[in-house]
Amino acid sequence: MRRLRSQAAFVAAAVVAGGIALASPAVADPDAGAFRQLVGVGSDTTQDVLNALAGDTINGTSYSATAVKSADGAGIASYDAIEPGTGSTSSKITTRSSGTAFARPNGSGAGRIALSESLTGVKDSTGASVKDQVDFARSSGGPSASGAALTYIPMARDAVGVAVKGSALDTLTVDQLREIYTGQLTQLNGQTLHPKIPQSSSGTRKFFMNAIGVTNDTLSPNVAVVQENQANSALTEDGALVPFSVGSWIAQINGVSPDYSKTAAAAGGHLASVQLPGDDGATSPVTTVNGKLAPVNAYYENATFGRDVYNVVPTRSIDPTSIFFNKDLYDVFVTSGSHTAQLASDAAESVIAKFGFVNESYNGFVNLQNKHVRQGGLEDGSAVGTPAQPTLKSTVGDASLNLSWTPSGITPALPVTDYRITLTDADGGVVAVKDVAATTTSYSFTGLATGTYTATVTANNLNGTGVAATWTGAVKYTSKTAATTATTAYGKVPKVAVTVTGSHSVKPTGKVTVKDGTTVVGTGTLDASGKVTIGLSNHLKVATHSLSVSYAGSSSLNASSTTVSLKITKATASVSTSAPTSVSHTAKAKVTVKVTASGTTPTGTVRIYQGSKVIATGTLSGGKVTVTLPKLAKGKHTLHAFYVGSSTVNSKAGANFTITSK
Template sequence: MNVKSRARLGAVVGTAVLGVGVLATPALADPPAGEYRVLAGVGSDTTQDVVNGLGDVVLRDVDGDGQVDDKVIASYNATPAGSTVKTRANGCTINRPDGSSAGIDALRNAVDNSTGCLDFARSSRGPADTSTQDLTWIPFAKDAVSIAVRDDSALANGLNLTTAQLRAIYTCSLTSLNNVALTPLLPQASSGTRTFFLGRIGVTEAQVGGCVGTMQEHNGVELDTAGDIAPYSVAQYIAQVTQTVTDRHGATVLGQIDSSDPFTADGELNSGFVYSRDVYNVVPSSKLTDAVIDDVFTGSDAKVCAATATIKKYGFGTVTNCGDTTLKGER
């Protein structure tokens, strides 16, 4: 693999585009130091910001004083990779998981070793292993994955790729478009977006070509040459360009896939996009009856399902199956 890791200056920070709305104050990462909440979660870069936002608005009476005023969700960002997070007042300093698969593995480790350090994992993919029903993937929002290129590249001219073309690009059999030599990128190995995207274009990890580099998912600043092309969360893109979250979109624009547009006419996420997906909070199946997990995550009456304004604020769409607990697996 051609690993791409370069320092860049000045992500493009312009006015709000796509008709999404006015610029907002970026969301904060991680709970404040020393603040420990009932439910601690890690994992997906895609959903870290929206779950951080849910952590600010999902309240319940945690301490039993009759006042529904306690924040219950502690969501820890996927980056900086290699750093640690402390999820409990006593112990529980763990390596920060970078991506859905890393978060799910960290949750499995916490369950298997009864550490009590984690209660859920953020995931932008469904189960990859259904050999057990130890974990439950609970959908809470809709996202989509499109393809990103630089807006100053000839690749951006009428960008509308087919699934067959994307398959050829990521197996390195299609090496140029619009007279531009392609330098395709994929998110880091533990990324749920990487797993989802490769699944949709019909490419296994073993089939990924040697011309493909790696990048931190949804960090458009890393697309710094004309031939760079990468999968990108539509919800993350919307939240970045409106500065609801830290703006990492750089000079990127998103294109169509199979003539499907990732945005609606008013600039919101197109839930009918050809590469749309549910995103999840993953919990131990044995904890589905836990009062807090049930109140916050499960069933159509779950508190996260009621927080539709927050979900939409971060660029995501709502789902009719929010809170469903039928999707289970091992990892």
């Protein structure tokens, strides 16, 4: 279990006596040719502690036994802000075995710029490529650009003090510091002031100026620029003062970090006490415990001069759902849930405390709900902006959702790097998250429970997440519809026997609709076994019909449909006649013909034949007609009626009948 470790601070002031030998700063870059996986650059405030956590030898002490590594053995390569040994601020570094040499980042801002350049491919100020050469940036300050591309993971607590030379500057207020650095106050307690400020890329510079209310525009041009956290070159005269990392001061004076300040301390340089906002008296940033400097907790925790120090990483690299997830980076830097960052282990925090920082419980936190976690945008000057919304299509299947999308035609300033697909349930709970490469334009979720879901697809680039395309709908199981028919004569009721089955042993319920083209010709409701027989109109056109049979679905089953062929044939007619048996040869006989068919009343023409000769015709009305025959010659005549048929009824000949003409 992790413990809160910030109680190691005490209150007092430290003045280091003279006679201390000047130690030569130890070379702390990784050995030439000894490349490690996790490359860090930037702040010189945290460079020494990161070098130690990398397992290097710092100021004659080897930290190899406590080297921080990922679960897979990936180690840290921490490169100093200035060239070790020479102090050069214009040297170059090579961080990969096949990498190019690029300008050594000097300070927090420069480190974050180098990390941004590593992501975007923008070349550094010397024209060198930093693409894929940096994994994290050391930073003693927060973001300079808005956005979410970079996550600032807090490691520990530091504070910014004021290193001074001369007893006239033993105690300072925020108002005095503001006036000194804007040029309004040039003497204090009879002492001429010589204010110094770190280089422009320094996180300490940015933090200090913000704390005392000074901007680059209001900063006096008489303030000299010096290398950050190096008192020997800054405190060269009485009345000199410069903002200084308290952690760095402690580590240097205690002999833990390479010495850039002991000569100045031996000559009277020290950290001034500062009257913190809201306090009546001044507070020293440090105390002495067993002859060594130690942090003063009240100063470190103060909102004005206390600050978190960060390791800055690409946000997508520590997102386990991202295709850009870097497990080694995650193991070393991130504390989340049951996972504890290697930098937050007991051994690592013992090293962190040794270098003058105060350990906090939030070491490695990445959840933005914690106020110590920050996010920011790229700082290499690349264009901002996220991709436009893709066009989304969806198809539901058997407990599945199939998504496809078309990228927006609007080309963002930075190209799309990936697509993020998120599925949530009806309560808003996240069911699944999937990140896919920019070349992928479809994805399927399978094995889903039935219910209502919302799916979003976003196009992403290094600047962040674009506008989401959204689908909301029901995911159900599959149904299958089958249907059969039998050939049916016109006038009789044709029937469609329908059977619907559901996957996952779900019994179908609900309505079935039968259409002939766009016309609904029948509906029915499934019984408990998933079956229904639907009777159609008995007046469907004589033809072969292609019927669509559709099941509307249910709360658990998707809709389904099929087609079935139905053949309607002409009806069979029945012809009957009624005629006199005899007639005078001078009279005209009348014959009544009746034509019937099942389910319909035949229409059309009836002919009266004598042999093969038509002797009379008539038109049915209501299925009957009375036909008047011509006068018949004397004798016996054999006749029959013939119904010629219609578009719906077949033709039919009636039985012979005889009429005797007298």
